Amino acid sequence: VSAIESVAVVGLGLIGGSLARDLSARGVRVLAYDANAESVRSAMRAGAVTESLDASLDGARDVDVIVLAVPVDAAAGVLARLAALPLRARLITDVGSTKRGIVDAANALSLASRFVGSHPMAGDHRSGWSVSRMGLFRDAVVYLCAPPAASRTTLQYATEFWRDLGARPVAIDADEHDRRVAWTSHVPHVVSSALGRALSRGGLPRRELGPGGRDVTRLAGAAPELWTSIVQDNASEIEPAIRAIEEDLAALRAALARSDREGIRAWLSASRAWFDAS
Amino acid sequence: VSAIESVAVVGLGLIGGSLARDLSARGVRVLAYDANAESVRSAMRAGAVTESLDASLDGARDVDVIVLAVPVDAAAGVLARLAALPLRARLITDVGSTKRGIVDAANALSLASRFVGSHPMAGDHRSGWSVSRMGLFRDAVVYLCAPPAASRTTLQYATEFWRDLGARPVAIDADEHDRRVAWTSHVPHVVSSALGRALSRGGLPRRELGPGGRDVTRLAGAAPELWTSIVQDNASEIEPAIRAIEEDLAALRAALARSDREGIRAWLSASRAWFDAS
Numbered sequence: 240v241s242a243i244e245s246v247a248v249v250g251l252g253l254i255g256g257s258l259a260r261d262l263s264a265r266g267v268r269v270l271a272y273d274a275n276a277e278s279v280r281s282a283m284r285a286g287a288v289t290e291s292l293d294a295s296l297d298g299a300r301d302v303d304v305i306v307l308a309v310p311v312d313a314a315a316g317v318l319a320r321l322a323a324l325p326l327r328a329r330l331i332t333d334v335g336s337t338k339r340g341i342v343d344a345a346n347a348l349s350l351a352s353r354f355v356g357s358h359p360m361a362g363d364h365r366s367g368w369s370v371s372r373m374g375l376f377r378d379a380v381v382y383l384c385a386p387p388a389a390s391r392t393t394l395q396y397a398t399e400f401w402r403d404l405g406a407r408p409v410a411i412d413a414d415e416h417d418r419r420v421a422w423t424s425h426v427p428h429v430v431s432s433a434l435g436r437a438l439s440r441g442g443l444p445r446r447e448l449g450p451g452g453r454d455v456t457r458l459a460g461a462a463p464e465l466w467t468s469i470v471q472d473n474a475s476e477i478e479p480a481i482r483a484i485e486e487d488l489a490a491l492r493a494a495l496a497r498s499d500r501e502g503i504r505a506w507l508s509a510s511r512a513w514f515d516a517s
Numbered sequence: 518v519s520a521i522e523s524v525a526v527v528g529l530g531l532i533g534g535s536l537a538r539d540l541s542a543r544g545v546r547v548l549a550y551d552a553n554a555e556s557v558r559s560a561m562r563a564g565a566v567t568e569s570l571d572a573s574l575d576g577a578r579d580v581d582v583i584v585l586a587v588p589v590d591a592a593a594g595v596l597a598r599l600a601a602l603p604l605r606a607r608l609i610t611d612v613g614s615t616k617r618g619i620v621d622a623a624n625a626l627s628l629a630s631r632f633v634g635s636h637p638m639a640g641d642h643r644s645g646w647s648v649s650r651m652g653l654f655r656d657a658v659v660y661l662c663a664p665p666a667a668s669r670t671t672l673q674y675a676t677e678f679w680r681d682l683g684a685r686p687v688a689i690d691a692d693e694h695d696r697r698v699a700w701t702s703h704v705p706h707v708v709s710s711a712l713g714r715a716l717s718r719g720g721l722p723r724r725e726l727g728p729g730g731r732d733v734t735r736l737a738g739a740a741p742e743l744w745t746s747i748v749q750d751n752a753s754e755i756e757p758a759i760r761a762i763e764e765d766l767a768a769l770r771a772a773l774a775r776s777d778r779e780g781i782r783a784w785l786s787a788s789r790a791w792f793d794a795s
């Protein structure tokens with residue numbers, strides 16, 4: 240990132256850790272805090288973090304960019320703490336999977352003009368510093384949600400920040416974002432987990448699955464803490480989406496019960512048509 | 518396969534085509550039939566098939582092994598046609614995803630002592646000769662289901678046949694097989710398709726998904742014809758399994774509706790525990 244010399248990363252999990260690695264590899268000074276001090280020490284040994292921050296985040300006052308990479312239900316609290324500091328940063332952003340709550344929270348704070356929420360569509364079911372890696376954001380869509388009070392310069396700056404990491408930033412309204420990711424990310428997690436739970440009840444270990452079944456159940460291994468916060472935060476969008484899946488499964492079951500070959504084929508054909516169109 | 522000199526493969530799709538490739542690479546003479554003559558010609562050009570068979574399958578009388586690699590609702594008809602021929606084969610097998618029907622059908626025929634049903638847990642959402650490939654069965658579990666009338670020699674022979682292709686054969690009762698794959702294979706397909714259908718209704722193309730969402734929806738691209746036959750054939754096992762998934766999704770939805778954080782976390786934690794244990 241051309242004009243960026245220093246970035247504070249709060250939270251060194253998969254996303255924060257990968258960010259720190261990419262940024263430091265580009266010569267950016269990376270300051271970091273993580274509740275787990277061992278993650279910070281590992282990141283410093285790996286050369287991904289230049290300097291550690293303490294929980295006050297006081298050392299972040301002079302950096303160019305601040306990134307919150309903490310669970311979605313912790314981000315607003317960290318943001319409030321930052322708002323009490325005399326920040327020099329041109330951009331404050333987060334990386335959470337839901338955006339309405341954090342964007343609303345930011346909009347009410349003094350730092351609102353310099354805040355844009357981010358959601359990189361990267362990573363997988365794993366979490367933590369130990370699985371962070373360089374290049375995680377290459378070609379990944381990163382949704383950018385600006386609060387009403389954000390300046391256009393801030394949005395432009397956020398766009399360049401992510402583009403320089405190889406990502407594809409897409410500006411979107413926070414409500415629309417949460418509606419969309421309920422379907423494209425949260426419900427896939429839920430469905431994958433439901434399948435894992437069913438197999439667990441049936442005493443069928445994952446190693447008995449073929450390649451297809453392993454794909455479908457990969458997200459069943461996601462971190463429960465992180466995802467509890469996400470689905471709870473986006474419950475209003477996720478609930479009707481889950482209900483729609485239940486009803487659609489019931490429709491297939493009804494077709495099976497009446498041996499309706501055409502009905503079954505039509506049901507399966509619609510998903511194939513969607514798959515082929517993408 | 519040491520003592521095997523010739524194999525007839527009926528159906529040159531992903532499974533039959535991959536079998537033909539592996540066998541011919543081991544110096545086995547491969548005779549093949551496919552309703553699509555162009556697939557047979559392509560396979561002969563690729564050196565995977567030595568000789569083509571006509572629809573009577575009459576040319577298969579002298580081979581050592583006959584493999585039916587046709588859709589599950591077509592296999593019994595082909596088997597009956599073969600039973601009318603004076604076969605020299607020591608092993609007649611199929612590769613279908615359901616086993617109860619074909620094993621029952623075989624048990625009633627004169628060739629029963631030489632039949633063992635096979636189900637290789639290999640392949641993915643794609644189908645047809647064009648996606649067949651060498652080494653598809655390496656390390657894949659292959660379920661073997663012998664009808665009561667099958668000889669122990671036949672089961673041993675089938676075990677060696679698959680082991681020589683690098684697969685891991687597992688003998689299992691046909692009823693137990695169908696119950697198990699309902700959960701490990703068929704319901705994952707259904708769930709993946711339900712998600713694809715939901716995204717389709719929402720106007721959300723697959724390219725908007727992150728890596729996790731793409732994994733979960735990969736099976737949504739499976740061939741509707743093939744899978745209509747499979748889920749219809751195994752409907753009695755699949756119906757209650759789908760219903761259990763619906764009920765489990767409803768339970769999560771209820772926890773979301775009452776903002777039951779502990780309930781949501783417990784729901785997600787069970788799938789993670791299953792994932793970690795496998």
